[in-house]
Amino acid sequence: MTLPTVTPREVRNDLIARREIALIDLREEDPFAKAHPLFASQLPLSRLELEVLDRIPRKDAKVVLYDNGEGLVSPAGKRLAALGYTHVHALKGGLQGWSDAGYELFQDVNSYSKAFGELVEARRHTPSLPAQDVQALIDAKADHVILDARRFEEYATMSIPGGISTPGAELVLRVAELAPDPATTVIVNCAGRTRSLIGAQSLVNAGVPNPVFALRNGTIGWTLAQQSLEHGQSRRFKDVSDQTLKQARGKARAVAYRAGVRRIDAEGLADLAQDRKRTLYRFDVRTPEEYAAGHLPGFRSAPGGQLVQETDVFAPVRGGRIVLADDLGPRADMTASWLAQLGWDVYVLDGAFECELETGPWRATRPALPNVETLTPRDLAQALADDAVVVLDLAPSPTHRKGHVPGAWFVIRARLAEAFERIPEGKPIVLTSPDGALARLAAAEVEEISDHPVRVLEGGTEAWIAAGRAVELGLTRAASDPEDIYKRPYEGTDNAAEAMQAYLDWEFGLVDQLARDGTHGFVVI
Incomplete structure (x- = not known):
């Protein structure tokens, strides 16, 4: 699929003018972390359909796709068109085009929040x-x-x-x-x-x-x-006392006021939602436990500290609107104060928790999944015992390492064609993923590559485990390099001192890099 192109300068002009734009890096997390524009959001082709509906909720928002020559843009354009997105473009020259234009490339993840x-x-x-x-x-x-x-x-x-x-x-x-x-x-x-x-x-x-x-x-x-x-x-x-809550409310509201945060009620939220020309994100900034116990319909769980840290993940459409909900108040006010300084059009929702609430954890919005031929965990166990199938696991590599169907090969969906150069030939293929959804989406792609029948494990690896079947640990059969995850130097307990120091050195240089980039528009109160 050939998409209309936009130049790096046009993208930069949109960012500076605060016009709505979602600049989407289709690569996996590790290559993304090595180099990307400041306001790019990583939304890998591998998981596009499973994430895009929440991350880019308005289907006529301007979306600009890029890769670094891997051929990801055309298939992404097809998938977005099938989902109803109507204003999708390709970045002219991709990542290299951005660099050739003389614009800054940033490293790591959540770069603009860290900067x-x-x-x-x-x-x-x-x-x-x-x-x-x-x-x-x-x-x-x-x-x-x-x-x-x-x-x-x-x-x-x-x-x-x-x-x-x-x-x-x-x-x-x-x-x-x-x-x-x-x-x-x-x-x-x-x-x-x-x-x-x-x-x-x-x-x-x-x-x-x-x-x-x-x-x-x-x-x-x-x-x-x-x-x-x-x-x-x-x-x-x-927990907080009534007196502590009252004092915290006063302090947090004063900070939000200084940052220019506006307040709306349920009627005001309905008015914003009627504006079909603007993207509207709704976030509940309380703890996940509070969210699960009862939340406003249509609001996504986004604990405030993480929302400020990972704004590029939660809200890829730069220039959109954000509404925050918090039954106590201070968490929304403080989160909003930071988002406003980050250049967002942000509102705090007041007095809305008196309505009927929904319960349960947040679940991503998904498109209709294709009908595919499936087999049960019991049938797969028998096929494996007979050495009659090859299992491909599309789970994220950390999930695969923690436990997968014995004998399964780790595969990144966007790397399926390359994966078939590594896996054994001559046997029918069975696809799995944590809950089976990604496997269903990939089944047709595998059928185009393979000459063998393709089936999907019903319910995915979670159903295999729930059936009491044994799992295998580690990454022993990798048909794709595990580039889906960037190893953060600040997480886990096995990081080399050199990597940690290099990360700190990178952070120390971000202020100067922001100045060179010139697109941020941040205001510090």
Whole structure:
């Protein structure tokens, strides 16, 4: 499929003018992390249909696709057209064209949120303490509290000794319960720098009376200082009293007002939703547990700290509108204050939780899946025992490593043609994926490549496990290189010191790179 093209200059002009545009990198995460434009969002061809309906909800929004010569744009255009998207373009020259135009290329993931965090520190001189000073406070049993601003799952993997899980949007709401004495030193940490800086600056912006510091360079800095981390901890923030909530509401609302955040009610939300010429994102910034217990219809779970950290993932349409919901208030106000500084048209929804709520975790919007020939876990087990099939697993590589159908080959959907150069020939193919959806989408593509019958494991690998079948661990048969995941130097416990230091050096250079790029439009209050 041949798409109309737009030049890098046209894309840049749209970004500067804040016209709606979604600049989509179709590659897998690892190559994306090596080089991309500042406001590009990674939405891999492999998972396009499963993610695009939520990430680009308005089907006549301007979408610009690119790759780096891998041939991903044409099939992506076909899939988007089949889903009803009407304003899809190809970036002229792809990634190389962007570079040839003299425009900046950024590394890592969530680049513009991280660059913004560095800009905040440079403009506001966010106070911070090095790992050695924090360790000294711990050793001296000084009056302090350490608040970990990451997701709970990240905190549980590794944490600063004594740290309490308090994801970023919760900080202003919870700090008075966690440090009721204004003399208590409050230290905010994450794995690297961004969430530490944004979290600490949130408390400063809200006028918290305590001495507040970011842990300089997060758990990376802690590890480079050769200090021990804790693992498997479960300490969490406390509930808040009515008085604490009242005070937090006042502080957070004042910050949102300074940032230019607007407020709407349910009627105002309905009015925004009627504007079919603007993209509208609806996010619930509370904890996933609160969301599952009861949430407003049409709102996606996006805990506030992660929404600020991963804005490019949650909201690829730069220039769209964002509405935030929070039954208590401070989490939406603080999140909105940061999104406004990031250049978003953002609103806080007031008084809407009196309506009938939906329950359950957030689930992605999916297109209708094709009808395919399936086989049950029992039938697959017999076929494997007879050595009669080859199983291809389309799961993300970390999921595949944690447990897959024995004998299955790891395959990236966008690399199917190359994968068939590695897998055994002469046997029927069975496709699986975590819940079977991706396998269903890929079945027709495999039939075009293979001369053999193609079937899909009914219910995917989850059904295989639920049936009590054994799984195999690791990545022992890779028909695709596992480039679907970028190994972050700030996650996990096995990162090399050189990689962690290189990551910090990259972050330190982001402010200068922002200046060279010239498209961000960030404002720091």
